[in-house]
Amino acid sequence: MHTVVEVTTPVENTEGVPASDDSPELVGSGAFSPRALIASFPAAMRKLTPRAQARNPVMMIVYVGSIITTILAILKPSIFAFVTAFWLWFTVIFANLAESVAEGRGKAQADSLRKVKRDSVARVITAGGRIVEKPGTELTVGDEIVVEAGETIAGDGDVIDGIATVDESAITGESAPVIRESGGDRSSVTGGTTVLSDRIVVRITSEPGHTFVDRMIALVEGTSRRKTPNEIALDILLASLTIVFLFAVVAIGPMQSYAGSAPSAIKLIALLVCLIPTTIGALLSSIGIAGMDRLVQHNVLATSGRAVEAAGDIDTLLMDKTGTITFGNRRATEFVAAPGVSTGELVDAVCRSSLADETPEGRSIVDLCAQDYGVDVDALRNDAKTAVIVPFSAHTRMSGMDLSSPAGETRIRKGAADAMDGWIRENGGVMPTEVFDAVAAISSKGATPLVVGVQIAAPDGTGGRAQAYGVIALSDVVKPGMAARFEQLRSMGIKTIMVTGDNPVTAAAIAREAGVDDVISQATPEDKLEVIRAEQAGGRLVAMTGDGTNDAPALAQADVGLAMNTGTAAAKEAGNMVDLDSDPTKLIDVVAIGKQLLITRGALTTFSLANDLAKYFAILPALFGAVYPSLNRLNIMHLHSAQSAIVSAVVFNALIIVALIPLSLRGVKYRPSSASRLLGRNLLIYGLGGVIAPFIGIWLIDLVVRFLPGMG
Numbered sequence: 118m119h120t121v122v123e124v125t126t127p128v129e130n131t132e133g134v135p136a137s138d139d140s141p142e143l144v145g146s147g148a149f150s151p152r153a154l155i156a157s158f159p160a161a162m163r164k165l166t167p168r169a170q171a172r173n174p175v176m177m178i179v180y181v182g183s184i185i186t187t188i189l190a191i192l193k194p195s196i197f198a199f200v201t202a203f204w205l206w207f208t209v210i211f212a213n214l215a216e217s218v219a220e221g222r223g224k225a226q227a228d229s230l231r232k233v234k235r236d237s238v239a240r241v242i243t244a245g246g247r248i249v250e251k252p253g254t255e256l257t258v259g260d261e262i263v264v265e266a267g268e269t270i271a272g273d274g275d276v277i278d279g280i281a282t283v284d285e286s287a288i289t290g291e292s293a294p295v296i297r298e299s300g301g302d303r304s305s306v307t308g309g310t311t312v313l314s315d316r317i318v319v320r321i322t323s324e325p326g327h328t329f330v331d332r333m334i335a336l337v338e339g340t341s342r343r344k345t346p347n348e349i350a351l352d353i354l355l356a357s358l359t360i361v362f363l364f365a366v367v368a369i370g371p372m373q374s375y376a377g378s379a380p381s382a383i384k385l386i387a388l389l390v391c392l393i394p395t396t397i398g399a400l401l402s403s404i405g406i407a408g409m410d411r412l413v414q415h416n417v418l419a420t421s422g423r424a425v426e427a428a429g430d431i432d433t434l435l436m437d438k439t440g441t442i443t444f445g446n447r448r449a450t451e452f453v454a455a456p457g458v459s460t461g462e463l464v465d466a467v468c469r470s471s472l473a474d475e476t477p478e479g480r481s482i483v484d485l486c487a488q489d490y491g492v493d494v495d496a497l498r499n500d501a502k503t504a505v506i507v508p509f510s511a512h513t514r515m516s517g518m519d520l521s522s523p524a525g526e527t528r529i530r531k532g533a534a535d536a537m538d539g540w541i542r543e544n545g546g547v548m549p550t551e552v553f554d555a556v557a558a559i560s561s562k563g564a565t566p567l568v569v570g571v572q573i574a575a576p577d578g579t580g581g582r583a584q585a586y587g588v589i590a591l592s593d594v595v596k597p598g599m600a601a602r603f604e605q606l607r608s609m610g611i612k613t614i615m616v617t618g619d620n621p622v623t624a625a626a627i628a629r630e631a632g633v634d635d636v637i638s639q640a641t642p643e644d645k646l647e648v649i650r651a652e653q654a655g656g657r658l659v660a661m662t663g664d665g666t667n668d669a670p671a672l673a674q675a676d677v678g679l680a681m682n683t684g685t686a687a688a689k690e691a692g693n694m695v696d697l698d699s700d701p702t703k704l705i706d707v708v709a710i711g712k713q714l715l716i717t718r719g720a721l722t723t724f725s726l727a728n729d730l731a732k733y734f735a736i737l738p739a740l741f742g743a744v745y746p747s748l749n750r751l752n753i754m755h756l757h758s759a760q761s762a763i764v765s766a767v768v769f770n771a772l773i774i775v776a777l778i779p780l781s782l783r784g785v786k787y788r789p790s791s792a793s794r795l796l797g798r799n800l801l802i803y804g805l806g807g808v809i810a811p812f813i814g815i816w817l818i819d820l821v822v823r824f825l826p827g828m829g
């Protein structure tokens with residue numbers, strides 16, 4: 118048993134380096150500016166249609182109230198009637214404004230993405246092998262296009278031939294070029310990116326109009342936004358409260374006329390608008406849009422708002438190893454021969470086992486054979502012309518080929534040690550302990566061992582005994598900064614599990630270096646899926662990050678499926694988020710943004726309800742003091758008159774929406790802390806604040822409003 122040699126060092130790779138907080142260019146205007154309010158005004162006015170308003174039950178009531186009040190004001194004009202109608206309309210417009218401002222923040226970004234989509238011409242390979250030109254907008258799924266250095270890739274797809282460096286800055290904002298190659302988990306390319314070197318053949322995976330960039334544009338513009346289940350639940354709650362208040366206010370009319378004073382429809386409408394939860398009703402959708410937008414600013418594209426909310430409550434994070442925790446740039450670095458096998462025999466078998474292996478690992482093995490052992494690859498290829506190729510599969514975790522010769526069939530395989538152990542046993546052989554030792558030695562360094570086995574036909578034509586020839590070491594590098602970031606996840610109460618197809622020793626070595634909590638090794642795609650199902654069955658919310666086609670089922674099953682942008686098209690399709698920086702620990706930011714979204718919504722709901730209740734007590738004495746004198750004792754603000762109290766309350770109710778737009782967009786500050794502590798703190802700030810604010814606000818507004826004519 119001896120080490121043949123150690124060669125190539127792992128190639129430097131710029132992908133997957135954890136992004137710093139001050140993220141790339143693709144960031145929209147993050148901060149809120151008062152100018153945005155004015156700029157969004159026309160869009161807010163366009164939302165004044167019954168159809169647009171019907172999406173929001175609470176604001177629909179205000180909309181109808183505004184119309185009725187306006188008609189009443191025209192029929193029986195008074196300053197009070199007109200001022201009230203005017204401010205009711207402002208309430209509706211301010212609510213629209215909140216949504217428009219949130220939507221407007223993606224506009225600039227959508228415009229820059231549209232530039233990425235500029236016309237391009239693709240060179241399509243026809244069935245006959247000729248090359249014809251076709252506009253990029255007419256590419257369909259399955260088209261195979263050739264792209265060479267300097268050209269823009271005309272559509273999304275998987276590289277099926279070649280390797281190239283690609284400038285993805287148009288999409289990711291990251292200027293360092295990335296490597297895209299056929300066969301492995303780094304095969305997907307995005308339309309609009311540019312090939313910098315070499316030539317690749319790309320098989321198109323998306324229909325025109327449904328490309329990655331199209332989806333990004335729809336996302337940042339909010340056109341594809343649908344209400345999340347949580348939002349719908351809150352909508353129903355708010356609508357129910359609205360109905361309760363509606364009945365309460367309608368009942369006031371007869372009560373008041375019983376007490377001998379005629380009810381005024383305008384006053385009742387104004388009272389109703391003040392009581393129903395207009396603040397949260399107005400801000401609900403902008404909170405959701407802002408959450409998605411914040412993710413985009415972190416270079417994460419979420420296709421579902423539901424996933425963003427789920428991220429706020431994640432308990433478990435599953436990650437695959439290669440390409441997620443490590444750079445995924447696995448290269449052959451070492452061959453170790455089994456006892457009794459010469460270097461020449463080993464290298465020959467190793468090279469043959471990988472001739473038809475189109476994975477990056479397979480190609481790196483052939484490269485090492487050619488460069489360091491002078492193997493004549495072309496001659497071997499010629500030899501293998503009639504061979505039956507056994508492609509790598511994540512299920513068997515083996516690859517190889519069957520060569521036939523007059524003497525019989527020779528089968529060559531390489532793969533994970535346990536899989537190869539099984540194959541050798543099945544075929545009458547035994548794996549020597551020295552090979553197991555070599556596997557253990559390679560694994561303990563965190564490298565991936567592949568055992569090579571050969572079965573040469575016996576003279577009698579039967580299969581012959583399979584024999585282990587040796588071990589290949591595939592080296593990979595853990596992305597920097599993982600351990601500290603996983604520690605942070607731990608402090609957020611999230612358990613990290615690495616699930617890998619690799620062997621337990623390699624898995625444990627990488628897990629130790631990366632600092633994950635738990636490891637599951639030798640996992641098939643189904644196993645990954647099962648782990649997630651089991652966690653979910655235990656009532657936990659699960660996030661999965663991965664990059665491979667074999668991760669796709671798990672990415673689809675997870676509550677949050679964060680695909681690496683470096684990964685395959687299948688992985689990116691299956692997940693509900695894509696991280697353009699291919700950094701699995703980005704989940705920390707995703708969780709924080711999800712939590713912030715939930716907290717902001719909770720805080721503003723608390724504020725809104727407290728506010729409405731306080732408004733009720735603030736204006737009640739002024740309204741009914743004349744009818745029920747005992748109420749006057751509650752009249753602590755000494756509002757000028759019933760009219761001025763009503764107008765002041767309506768004005769306050771409208772202005773508070775505008776005042777809270779920045780908070781709804783920026784979000785309530787989130788610091789890692791226990792859920793109950795957060796809840797307590799927010800109840801105090803937003804509950805108490807919601808009670809006090811109307812008293813001060815209405816009192817101040819009344820000081821001005823009382824000077825209007827007709828305020829009694």
Ligand SMILES: Nc1ncnc2c1ncn2[C@@H]1O[C@H](COP(=O)(O)OP(=O)(O)OP(=O)(O)O)[C@@H](O)[C@H]1O
Nearest residue numbers: 437438439509511514515516531532533617618619
């Ligand atoms: N080209 C190949 N030929 C033969 N065996 C391979 C090849 N590539 C990988 N293997 C073996 O199959 C195992 C599973 O590989 P796969 O890429 O499916 O892992 P995975 O589940 O994606 O895990 P991870 O990405 O976390 O390493 C590898 O650990 C390796 O032992």
Ligand SMILES: [K+]
Nearest residue numbers: 390391393395
């Ligand atoms: K209200």
Ligand SMILES: [Mg+2]
Nearest residue numbers: 302437439665
């Ligand atoms: Mg993988």
